[in-house]
Amino acid sequence: MLGSKKGSADEDELKGSEAPLIEHLTELRTRLIYSVVAIAILFVICFFFADGIYTFLLGPYVSAAGSPEAVRLIYTAPQEFFFTKLSVALFAAIFLAFPVLASQVYAFVAPGLYKNERMAFLPYLIATPICFLIGAAVVYYGVMPLALAFFLGMQQTDPNGVTIEMMTRVSEYLSLVMTLLLAFGICFQLPVILTLLAQIGLIGVDNLKAWRRYAIVIIVIIAAFLTPPDPISQIGLAIPLLLLYELSVFSVRIVEKRRLEREAQILKDLES
Numbered sequence: 001m002l003g004s005k006k007g008s009a010d011e012d013e014l015k016g017s018e019a020p021l022i023e024h025l026t027e028l029r030t031r032l033i034y035s036v037v038a039i040a041i042l043f044v045i046c047f048f049f050a051d052g053i054y055t056f057l058l059g060p061y062v063s064a065a066g067s068p069e070a071v072r073l074i075y076t077a078p079q080e081f082f083f084t085k086l087s088v089a090l091f092a093a094i095f096l097a098f099p100v101l102a103s104q105v106y107a108f109v110a111p112g113l114y115k116n117e118r119m120a121f122l123p124y125l126i127a128t129p130i131c132f133l134i135g136a137a138v139v140y141y142g143v144m145p146l147a148l149a150f151f152l153g154m155q156q157t158d159p160n161g162v163t164i165e166m167m168t169r170v171s172e173y174l175s176l177v178m179t180l181l182l183a184f185g186i187c188f189q190l191p192v193i194l195t196l197l198a199q200i201g202l203i204g205v206d207n208l209k210a211w212r213r214y215a216i217v218i219i220v221i222i223a224a225f226l227t228p229p230d231p232i233s234q235i236g237l238a239i240p241l242l243l244l245y246e247l248s249v250f251s252v253r254i255v256e257k258r259r260l261e262r263e264a265q266i267l268k269d270l271e272s
Contacts, residue, residue, distance in 0.1 A: 031104040038100040042093035050085035057177050060144030073170045084171045135188030139180045143236035183226035194248040198255045205253040
């Protein structure tokens with residue numbers, strides 16, 4: 001008799017846990033559908049402007065070459081430039097759809113947070129695209145022109161009239177630009193991630209100070225892995241990351257101080 005009651009209680013508990021899980025999965029599916037639809041709509045729009053977007057991405061190349069007339073790109077397969085434009089459209093669509101994606105993430109997470117937690121989460125949601133844009137701007141206006149000037153400087157014509165000229169394929173250039181934009185944009189999220197971890201108490205300023213020497217080594221390895229094999233782009237990523245790590249130490253110190261003060265006030269209220 002006792003066993004049947006226990007079995008019935010376990011079944012009721014299991015049924016009670018299934019309903020919230022199904023609701024969460026349904027909500028997740030809805031948010032994913034909204035995100036995919038937004039990307040699809042923007043993809044179609046961006047495809048009609050793919051030529052203009054690609055021309056914009058050529059900006060660092062033009063700066064390095066000195067004039068638009070000096071820039072020459074080729075494609076070696078009939079379908080190459082078409083698929084390159086598809087890649088450009090998808091890249092631009094995901095980039096432009098980020099506010100929608102972020103809002104869907106927030107709409108999915110927010111119901112499970114308290115009001116003060118939602119208010120604490122919003123600044124990180126806003127800071128993420130800002131840091132990504134800063135990283136992309138560093139690539140577009142700083143690192144890419146210097147790196148391309150370095151590569152273009154390797155062109156030569158020997159006394160016998162033999163010319164060695166850089167003839168870049170459209171797909172290869174797009175791959176280089178997208179890789180650097182994504183690498184810098186993601187790496188520039190370092191202060192956001194570390195500050196968020198400090199907000200929930202997983203790390204502190206003492207941890208970051210103790211990890212500094214290891215962080216320098218890891219940053220150099222990441223810069224060497226994510227960027228092309230030239231010193232300019234590698235240094236161009238490593239130095240900003242080192243500065244961002246120091247900025248993270250400063251921001252974590254502020255967040256940790258506020259968190260400790262808030263926890264002390266809660267304990268004081270409980271004791272009184």
